[in-house]
Amino acid sequence: MRHASRLAPLLLGAAAGLPSLPGAGFAQGIGEGTLRATLSQRFEVDSNYRLDHDSAGVTSFGDTRLDIEMLKENSTQAFRLGFDTGLRALWEADQEFDFTFASPSTANVGYNQAWIDGSLGAELRYRQRNVDYLDDLIFETENGIIIPTDLNQLTRNTIEQRYDANLELAVRQGAPSSYRFALDATQFDYRDDGNGQYGPRSTVYGEAEWLLRLNPVLSGSLLGSLSHSDTEVGTESTIDIAELTAGIVYQPSDVLSANLGLGYSDRTREETINDERRQTEDFQGVVVRGGLNYDVADDLLLTVNARVTTAAPSTRLSGGVLARYLLPRGALTARLAQNYTGDTDGDEVRITTAGLGLTHTINNLSSVGFNVAYGLQVNEDNSNVEDLNRADFSATYSRSLTSLVYANLGYRFRWRDQEESASGNAVFFTIGRSFETGF
16 A cells, blocks of 8 residues: 555645635634744855765855745634745865755645634645755654654755645543544655665554543543555555553643553554565554653743554664753753654664753843754664764854844764764854744
């Protein structure tokens, strides 16, 4: 069962249908609107742009970017539309001068509506990036959950296109019996892949949860989920996971909640080997879920989620921790996450990432920030593939030149190790101008 070739049109079709969501009225009747735009120019000099084992030399580039966001909202509805793109003037070592699209380029549209006892949210996102150099280690989050992404980004002359669709519905909120439904879909496509290394891959995940309030602070939970992933590169394969868990939710206040659940998981995998479709995995076992959320706006944010299952080739732990502590003149942020996902080669990989960030306000006009991140990627399908290690460090000085004009000056170090190690140093300068108007 293949979804990759059909998922992109489905997502684009969903985008066309977004304005017809209940009460949306294509944002015309939603209320006051705000249009924000940022025009920026970045200059960077990198000692090893592609993180080659033997650097080809110093590379310089300039990114001219435009980031636009439109927001229209009232007390019950919100409509968002935005995109971020630009051009890159590239003076790469041992290469001719070239103009390319800045990477990544993104677009998104979203709609939210709330009523007395429920809410509805929908979002579509598109991202295009060049897979010909290493992006910084980025921690993507959904609902506070950290999702590590594929760390293997080294190739040449390939464009990656990513489509995301998210839909969430909550009904009978505040009632003794309430329900929540969520559906997420992601597809990756590639073009200009001269060596045929990459191919389409997609993931569809859906879940439904029933909450039964037992007393003012304790509720029972029943959660069911289905996951389907599909890859058409290398050994074509699909992985299907079905789970059902029962548990409890403890919420003594608006700033603290915790949950714990125990259930059953079923995982199957089919692969095409020598043009024959075979079931190569069939696992059943226990799954344990847990989570904690503590959010005190003026003090501490702590989000923890974890999942352990035996329905896999070996017992697997996935989840993440996000902690943010506000300092007198800044903030300290720590992240730790582990996830199992498909990589650009079609194999299943385990990705573990950790990061630490510190921001400090010098005065009303300037601040400094430091970030360090580490990532480890282990191939779960092929033990002959060397583990991939990556690390980033950056230091940035930011200053507001006026109320609308800002500038950043910084340094970045990148390191990669897989069979051979490579590292690079870069300095960068960014100046930008923001605009905001109502409509």
